[in-house]
Amino acid sequence: MATVGVIGAGVMGKDVAITCAAKGYDVILSDHDSDVLATAPRDIRHLVRKFRMMSPAAAAWKADEILGRIRFGADLGDLAGVDWIVENIVEDLAAKERLYLDLRDVCGESTKIAVNTSCISITKLAAGTPRPHNVVGIHFMNPVPLLECAEVVRGYHTSEDTIKQAEEFVRSLGKQSIVVNDMPGFVSNRLSHLFMNEAAFLVHDGVAEPEQIDAIFKLGYGHRMGPLETADLIGLDTVVDSLNVLYAEFQDSKFRCCPTLKKMVAAGRLGRKSGQGFYTYANH
Ligand code: NAD
Numbered sequence: 615m616a617t618v619g620v621i622g623a624g625v626m627g628k629d630v631a632i633t634c635a636a637k638g639y640d641v642i643l644s645d646h647d648s649d650v651l652a653t654a655p656r657d658i659r660h661l662v663r664k665f666r667m668m669s670p671a672a673a674a675w676k677a678d679e680i681l682g683r684i685r686f687g688a689d690l691g692d693l694a695g696v697d698w699i700v701e702n703i704v705e706d707l708a709a710k711e712r713l714y715l716d717l718r719d720v721c722g723e724s725t726k727i728a729v730n731t732s733c734i735s736i737t738k739l740a741a742g743t744p745r746p747h748n749v750v751g752i753h754f755m756n757p758v759p760l761l762e763c764a765e766v767v768r769g770y771h772t773s774e775d776t777i778k779q780a781e782e783f784v785r786s787l788g789k790q791s792i793v794v795n796d797m798p799g800f801v802s803n804r805l806s807h808l809f810m811n812e813a814a815f816l817v818h819d820g821v822a823e824p825e826q827i828d829a830i831f832k833l834g835y836g837h838r839m840g841p842l843e844t845a846d847l848i849g850l851d852t853v854v855d856s857l858n859v860l861y862a863e864f865q866d867s868k869f870r871c872c873p874t875l876k877k878m879v880a881a882g883r884l885g886r887k888s889g890q891g892f893y894t895y896a897n898h
Contacts, residue, residue, distance in 0.1 A: 616697035619644065621690075621713065623654045625849055625887055626730055627702040629758035632658055632665070634700075635683040636675050636759065637787050642685045642692055651686050658684070665759045671788065672759055694720050698783060700728045700752065705855035707734055714742045721745070726779055728752035729767075732852060733799040733807070733859040736769035746771035750780045753800060756847060766791040767800050798863035799856070806844070807857055807869070813841035814872035817892070824892040842892040845875075846885035854879050 616639060620631045623645035631643045645651050662680055665672040685692070693699060699721065703713055710731070721727065727749045729736055740749035751767025764784045768777055777793060784791040794801050813827050828840020845853050854876055860869040878884075878891065885891030 616640075617642065617695070619693035619696040619699045620702065621645070621693070621699060622702035622704070623647075623650050623686075624702065624704075625852075626754060626756060626758065627700075628654060628658055628661060629756065630700050630702060630730065630754060631684050632661060632680055633754075633758045633787050635680045636672070638683075640683055640685075642687060642696065644687055644690065644693060646688060648688060651688060654686060655681055665757070669760050690716055690720050693717075695722065696725060698726050698728060700730055700754075702730045705732050705734065705852050705859065707738070707859070710734060710739055711742050714739055718744055721748070726750065726776055726783075728780065728783070730754050732803045732848075732856040733863075735798055735863070736767050736796045737771065740769045740771050747773035748776055750776050751796065751800065752780055752784065753802060755802070761789070763790045763792055765800050765802055766793045767796050768793060769796045772796075799860050803856055804860065806841075807853065807860060810841045810845040810848075810853055811857055811869070811872050811875070814845070814875045817842070818872050818874040846891035846893055846895075848885065849887050850875055850883065850885045850891055851879045 618634045618639045619642045620627050621644045623643050627643060631641045635641045643654060658681060659677045662675055662677040666675055701713065703709055723745065725748065727743065729739055729749065729751050730753060731751065736749065736751040740746035743749055749769060750772045751769065753765035753767060755761035755763065766777065766780045766784060781791040799807065816822050816827055817824060824842045828843050831837040831840040854871055857869055857871040882888055883890045886895050889895050
């Protein structure tokens, strides 16, 4: 089985590492923050327990086995020789560009790079790498182990071989690929950030409470989660960063970020991951 290097051990990186390890891949999970790495094994144990309860497909997962396939490290050099890199660091173009510069000497000819970004152009990030044909977007959905598809994003330079291998990789994780072309936000986030942002504006304007807005989506439209529950799950900082990317890229005022969202992030109310967002979470 191939080895997967997962960079960024936040909300998405831990989920991707668990999913890959549960499917038999050896995983190296890397983060530049030593505190994040120190708590990652405990977080992963907690997440595996949660996924086991939530999905029959995960019912037989064993945290010890999954953790036994994951190595943790801060040094990018440890990723030399991996078959796939899945990059999940913060949604910040400059930070991602710096990381791809640092990866120049780590990735070999056969290393494929999957960018798990919400909105940033795959083409732009690939252009800063020596082998842009090996770079593809794999936009995993949150929570990764529970959802059935990933958006595979074809950048300007992405080769057909890389697309095929990405589809195979996604299939090996038990998911279906939906291949789309590169444009900021792709399909999923170009749409979803509009409704999450507008839902925040409804709270901002005093039209309705978060519970009412989410109830209309769940009871009225049959969605599994409402837009503000979704924003809390993603992380409000990531939602704000993504809206900023969409606004900058399209120069379209429809992506202007709701001031209430910015204020909540400034106050440290980041959603589930901080225990408080539009809702309060006891066990985050
Ligand atoms: P997060 O803030 O939870 O985690 C980001 C992690 O990256 C942090 O642990 C941070 O320490 C680490 N990091 C930052 N810079 C780094 C660097 N240079 N080297 C190594 N580690 C670094 O963010 P997240 O929600 O996991 O999102 C990660 C990426 O996935 C973003 O691009 C986001 O847009 C995308 N994404 C998020 C979701 C979601 O629902 N949260 C869904 C799909 C895609």
